[in-house]
Amino acid sequence: MDNFQYFNPTQVVFGKNTIESIGKNIKKDKITKVMLLAGSGSIKQNGVYDKVVKSLNSSQIEFVEYWGVRPNPTLVHAEEVKAFAKANNIDGILAVGGGSVIDEAKSISGGYYLDSIWDLFGAKVQPKAALPIYVILTLSATGTEMNSFAVLSNEDEKRKWSFGSPLVYPKISIIDPSVQATLPKRQTANGGVDSLSHLMENYFMSNLNNEIGLTLNEVTQRTVISQIDNLMENPNDYTARANFAWSSTIALNGMTSIGMLGGEWTSHAIEHALSILNPEVAHAEGLSVIFPAFINYVYDAKPEIFDRWAANVYGIQNGLEGTEVMKSKFKSWSSPTTLRELGFSKSDYPEIIKCIEEYGRTGRIKQLSEESFIKILDLAY
Secondary structure, eight states: OOOOOOOOOEEEESTOOOGGHHHHHHHHOOEEEEEEEEESSSSSSSSSSHHHHHHHHHOEEEEEEEEEOOOOOOHHHHHHHHHHHHHHSOOOOOEEESSHHHHHHHHHHHHHTTGGGGGGGGGOOOOOOOOOOEEEEEEEESSGSSSEEEEEEEEETTTEEEOOGGSSOOSEEEEEEEGTTOOOHHHHHHHHHHHHHHHHHHHHTTTTOOHHHHHHHHHHHHHHHHHHHHHHOOOOOHHHHHEEEEEEEESSSSSSGGGGGGOOOOHHHHHHHHHHHHHTTOHHHHHHHHHHHHHHGGGGHHHHHHHIIIIISOOOSSSSHHHHHHHHHHHHHOOOOOGGEEEEEEGGHHHHHHHHHHHHHOOSSSOOHHHHHHHHHHHHH
């Protein structure tokens, strides 16, 4: 088992009727004014917004609001929000929504004291200070509610990049699975694919001697699959929502990646290229297309780890056959499995590959070239 360090300071408040505690939890940190950051307005339809406002008011927490965070959040919007936050002299950010809202909140927090938020990305600058972040999660998928990473799209430069800093761990993340019961099936399925992708990115970098790490990761993958299956049949199943929500969180809070050398992340790099070129592509839907193709291409570099994954997650002894079972599972959730379904053609390859190569940090399991990326895209086509 490889050496590792583990650190996670985020306090999680999990379960039914926990949103009402957000005000008193913020007040404990002596925060007096927050910016409530949200997306398109779904939190006003499912009752979350009213609960948040009531809790903030009861704890005498002053707040201002900024809306409009979109899936695949953008630098332009983040800079607009940052300017608004500075003009209103806030001392904390309350992100109410899914991964996109939380990632934009982290980007604003980390870039608050910098001239440009984009300086965080591409490892150009590490923040020396950041605004505290509080989270109410309404969509389990990305795991960003309990980690120190964020992704943002710079549409002018056609770059969808990530940054990380221990300063942007959320102080508190409230996860009430019951508020996710009204999610469309597509978003629930996307949450499942995204969570599995995080688990696999780390799992495939592991060695077989990491028994506890592999086993914990495997059981989390199996839990994600079984609970998404249940939710496809019964979206109101609270037990399934709760088990999936916590599985999604631990899929990327460091617990299921211990001793796995920081993960692979090539599939994420390829997906980032797809969704920066077409922001209508949901992150998880890009991953459901790319991941099976990636496994098929790199299988021969670590057959023993892919075979173990297939056996212990899908009950199939061969890793290549396991990818076919995984694709069938994605199809049963109505997730896409080909680039054609996402609207891409082979003429898009050069632009996709350019974005991948600019992102970097690919090919840890197996060295990858431009020809490699073409072959992976062909397998996904």
